[in-house]
Amino acid sequence: MDNYISGSEALIRSLIGEGVDTIFGYPGGAIIPVFDRLYDYKAQLRNILVRHEQGAVHAAQGYARISGRTGVVVVTSGPAATNVITGLGDAMMDSTPLVVITGQVGSSLLGSDAFQEIDVIGITQPVTKWSYQIRSAEDLKWAVPRAFYIASTGRPGPVVLDFAQNAQNEKIEWTGYKKCHFVRSYDPYPAIDETTIDKAADMINKAERPLIVAGHGVEISGAEKELVALAEKTGIPVITTLLGLSTISSKHPLFKGMIGMHGNIAANIAVGKCDLLFAIGMRFDNRVTGDVSCFAKNAKVIHADVDSSEFGKIIKPDCAIHGDAKPILEKLLSKVSENTYEGWLESFVADEKLEVEKIIKPELEPKENLTMGVVARKVAEAAGEGAVLVTDVGQNQMQSARYFLYSHPRSIITSGGLGTMGFGLPAAIGAKIGAPERTVCFFTGDGGIQMTVEELGVILEYNVNIKIIILNNNFLGMVRQWQDLFYNKRFSSTALVNPNFVMLANAYGIPAEDVESKDELDDAIARMLAHDGAYVLNININPEELVYPMSAAGAPLDEILLSRDERYQK
Amino acid sequence: MENKGTLYTVTVFSENRVGLLNQISIIFTRRKLNIESLSVSPSSIKGVHKFTITTYTDHETVDKLVKQIEKRIDVLKSFYYTDDEIVYQEVALYKVPTVQLLDERNVETIIRKHNARILEVTREYTVIEKTGHDNETEALFEELKQYDIRQFVRSGRVAVTKSPEEYVTMYIEERAKQKEEAEKQWTKTNASNL
Numbered sequence: 001m002d003n004y005i006s007g008s009e010a011l012i013r014s015l016i017g018e019g020v021d022t023i024f025g026y027p028g029g030a031i032i033p034v035f036d037r038l039y040d041y042k043a044q045l046r047n048i049l050v051r052h053e054q055g056a057v058h059a060a061q062g063y064a065r066i067s068g069r070t071g072v073v074v075v076t077s078g079p080a081a082t083n084v085i086t087g088l089g090d091a092m093m094d095s096t097p098l099v100v101i102t103g104q105v106g107s108s109l110l111g112s113d114a115f116q117e118i119d120v121i122g123i124t125q126p127v128t129k130w131s132y133q134i135r136s137a138e139d140l141k142w143a144v145p146r147a148f149y150i151a152s153t154g155r156p157g158p159v160v161l162d163f164a165q166n167a168q169n170e171k172i173e174w175t176g177y178k179k180c181h182f183v184r185s186y187d188p189y190p191a192i193d194e195t196t197i198d199k200a201a202d203m204i205n206k207a208e209r210p211l212i213v214a215g216h217g218v219e220i221s222g223a224e225k226e227l228v229a230l231a232e233k234t235g236i237p238v239i240t241t242l243l244g245l246s247t248i249s250s251k252h253p254l255f256k257g258m259i260g261m262h263g264n265i266a267a268n269i270a271v272g273k274c275d276l277l278f279a280i281g282m283r284f285d286n287r288v289t290g291d292v293s294c295f296a297k298n299a300k301v302i303h304a305d306v307d308s309s310e311f312g313k314i315i316k317p318d319c320a321i322h323g324d325a326k327p328i329l330e331k332l333l334s335k336v337s338e339n340t341y342e343g344w345l346e347s348f349v350a351d352e353k354l355e356v357e358k359i360i361k362p363e364l365e366p367k368e369n370l371t372m373g374v375v376a377r378k379v380a381e382a383a384g385e386g387a388v389l390v391t392d393v394g395q396n397q398m399q400s401a402r403y404f405l406y407s408h409p410r411s412i413i414t415s416g417g418l419g420t421m422g423f424g425l426p427a428a429i430g431a432k433i434g435a436p437e438r439t440v441c442f443f444t445g446d447g448g449i450q451m452t453v454e455e456l457g458v459i460l461e462y463n464v465n466i467k468i469i470i471l472n473n474n475f476l477g478m479v480r481q482w483q484d485l486f487y488n489k490r491f492s493s494t495a496l497v498n499p500n501f502v503m504l505a506n507a508y509g510i511p512a513e514d515v516e517s518k519d520e521l522d523d524a525i526a527r528m529l530a531h532d533g534a535y536v537l538n539i540n541i542n543p544e545e546l547v548y549p550m551s552a553a554g555a556p557l558d559e560i561l562l563s564r565d566e567r568y569q570k
Numbered sequence: 571m572e573n574k575g576t577l578y579t580v581t582v583f584s585e586n587r588v589g590l591l592n593q594i595s596i597i598f599t600r601r602k603l604n605i606e607s608l609s610v611s612p613s614s615i616k617g618v619h620k621f622t623i624t625t626y627t628d629h630e631t632v633d634k635l636v637k638q639i640e641k642r643i644d645v646l647k648s649f650y651y652t653d654d655e656i657v658y659q660e661v662a663l664y665k666v667p668t669v670q671l672l673d674e675r676n677v678e679t680i681i682r683k684h685n686a687r688i689l690e691v692t693r694e695y696t697v698i699e700k701t702g703h704d705n706e707t708e709a710l711f712e713e714l715k716q717y718d719i720r721q722f723v724r725s726g727r728v729a730v731t732k733s734p735e736e737y738v739t740m741y742i743e744e745r746a747k748q749k750e751e752a753e754k755q756w757t758k759t760n761a762s763n764l
Contacts, residue, residue: 125593126600130643133588150643182752184745185585185646309637 003175007137008033008168011101012041014144017177020072022063022433024048024056028076029116031103033168035074048433048462051454053080055426057087057158058452061096062430065413066388066438068222070152071096071430076103078116081162082123086420088158089127093417094243095220097156099147106166107135120162129157137170145180154188155307156220189306192323192331199319200278200302201335207276207300209344210236213259216243216416217281217305218325224409226329227280228252233333235340237348239267241282242401246411256348260288262398262547265359265560265568266351271296272558273347280304281325284314285417286553294556304328358562359548363403369542370518372399372443372471379441379469380405382525387439388413390431390466392424392448395477398547400443400469410435422451428466429458439467439529446472446498456508459534467528468510468536470501473543481546485564505536512536574626577606579651579658579729580636582621583613583738585644594621594645597638603627607660609726615742618646624727647738651731658729662707663689664698664714665721671696677717684710695720 005013011034015023025047027035038047050056053075060071075084081102091098105114124131130150132143143161151159204210218227224247231238231248237256238248248255257264259271271277277299282288289295292314303310303317304325311320321328363373376399380387385407391397391414401414413431415423428442449470458464471477476494483491505512515524515537528535549568550561560568584590591610598605606624613620625632632650639648668691671677681688686700700710707724 121589122592125589126596131589181756182749183643184742184749186643187745187748307641309634309641311637313634313637 003173004171005174006033006037006168007134007140007163007170007172008037010137010140010172010174011144011163011168012037012045013174014140014177015072016041016044018070018145018148018179020045020070022046022048023072023074024050024059024063024430025074026050026053026056026076026080028080028103030077030105030165031074031101031163031168033165034101034103034163047074048429048458050426051457052452053083054086054422055452055455055458057084057091057098057100058420058423058426059430059433059455059458060098060100061087061091061094061423062390062413062427063434064096064098064430065094065427066410066431067434068220068410069097069434070148071098073098073100075101076116077105077120078118081118081120085123085127086418088124088160090415090418090420090423091158092127092129094415095156095216096158097151098158099151099161100158101161101163103168104133104162104164107164108166110164120160124160127158128160131160131162133162133164134167135164137167137172139167141172141178145178146183149180149183150186154186155217155305189324190308190322192321192327194331196319196321197328197331197335200304200321201332203276203300203302203319204234204236204278204332205337205339209274209341210234210276210278211270211274211299212236212238213241213271213277213279213282214238214244214247215241215280215282218244218247219281219410221281221306221325222409223281223326223329224248226326226333230329230333230336233338234336235338236278237270237341237345239263239270241285241288241416242414243412243416244282245401246406246409250406256352258402259557260285261290261551261553262402262549264352265355265549266348268549268551268557268560269351269568270348272298272556274299276300276302278302278304279315280328281306283307283310286314289314290551290555290557290559294558354568355549358566363399366518369545370515370521370539371545372396372541373403374518375469375471375521375539376400376403376443377405378521379467379525382529383439383441383467387411387441388431388435390414390424390428390440390442392444393419393421394445394448394479395473395481395545395547396443396445396448396471398478399471404441421448424448425452425468426455426458428468429455429464432464432466433462440465441467441469443469443471445477446470446474446496446501447476449501453504456505456510459510460508463533465533468505468534470536470538471541472498472501472538473541473545474498475543477543477545478547480543484546485561486552501536501538510534510536512538515539575628576652577624577626578632579653579656579727580621580623580625580632580639580648581651581729582623582639582648583615583646584619584621585646586612586617586619587644590619590642590644591621593642594623594639597635597642598623598625601631601635603631603635607726609728613738615739618738618742622727622729647741649731649737651729655733656729656731658703658727659701660704660707660725660727662700662710662722662724664700664711664719665695666698666714666717666719668693668696670717674717677714680710680713684713686710
């Protein structure tokens, strides 16, 4: 009867069959059988024991986004399942492949308000790509391969498998794991319509002021080389979304910055001036477009995406190319002409200079207090090429994203769509576990770190070598910024009374130091990076620091605040 | 609601899987669209379920709505139509006290006029059935109202398209071919990996 195994054992073997070697989990009543089987497979499948289920999902997200592999989470029922919702929503918004396995009460108890029972499928349907309840062990043979296929292909996303306890214990005949490679109702990589390629190539070749906007989809597709090749052949400048920042080197001459609310001036102005906008692997988030009616108003739009529901959702494209970014770029490359756009590129220079003079220079050469920007830039320079930026959400996110330097693909991990405070610490841990060879620099705020601070325990237990930089202004800085600019400086509930972060880190065995002034910064960064292990810098930042440039929410992208009293002159 | 917009009929063809109705209905909810009527049943294709949903909205919204519905993994295809693109019907049942029919010869005339029919007669009640568009079932309701309708119920809309093309059948056939291809491809790559 050797080939008869329990559902729990079948799950473990399925995960191994899928190539999973790391899971992020937390045990509990309704998932004990799975953790029991895991005990025998420790050598092949290691569980990173998080300290809260939210941490498990964000860690799996960090792991998935740095490695491109599907992140796997195993937690129990009820409160554990509700604790993963934020991460599911985040992964859904930021197209991150996850398979989240929740325990569930036995089938006979379903719907009876049993202990730790919650309607997981009902709750998770709006925030998952797919969710399925496994009520018998036999279901597992079908559902697990399908879950991995759905999570990882096309536009990736989170999948939930709700694993009823009776199915965990039930015995089934096991003949080995069979991967899924086809789902009738789901076509992740549709054949690319050649006529759309021809049309797009023609539009590109005829454009006078073309602009490429590259998003996360380029990264997911692994099309960074193809993107740069297309830009170089055509001579078209490239701007990126926040999540697309590392799709092209920050130092590439054709890279013209980030689009959006806190994007670069030249990039946002170019969106208004261009006559062709080629958007690839991005979805026109409102933080990217500002006032949609004014967005790229002089441009024809080519929109390439693997998710056809994005076409016309926000911006109506003149040419929609449905497909995966990499083959689209490959096909286009052979059809576009070599070109240069000297005059067009020249028009970026004045705005770039303006931003350097008005914003970047003061940020990087602060007179008194430390600024977030100078910290991010110095860390990036000291960490060197290949370093990865993980951020939390808020000012720390915008400033570190703006001033960090990107040289390699998959070098920025940040919660873009959902804007989840508390994302950063577990995501950084997951990222380091997913790519141990890379230097992970995690920038956070004094607010965000406290939302998932319990995950310092994971660093302690597994000796995860991440560099934690707390940009501490004793405020919820981004909300404070809005209160400062738009709410008459009524700082409602944004001042924080903080713990001693150095002592807090030390309590978890992590060396830490306070950095109060400019003179201390370089040495502190050097000590942090030289230390073989996690390290915390708690950096004192002036709470008055605001993130500029800024296009206010809902305002046209080219209405840019340079400071409190100064606007960009169009 | 002042401006209800146009009545659209949304059809959804899906795999027969638990929880799909919820997945579809939350897409309406999130866009604050009210479902006017809904009918779900197995379609002519084995294992494929068909949802017919009506909702008042505008063209742009329904276009985006259908894309979001189709994005759900277990949905095969979704379409939307205005009334002139489909042939549609709904069924209404009216329960009236039988004594009313006996006393009022007029009821018989009404039933004849509306092309309705009597499904069941007992001493206490009579059940009348009318198949038609909602204005037709509504019109009969208005006329029967004076005879003390005890119960009235109307089904969701069912509809077939006027188009000569059967897109769902074509899609399913195409996917069957693609499955074969995918399997061949998979066997090939797997063999080379071994």
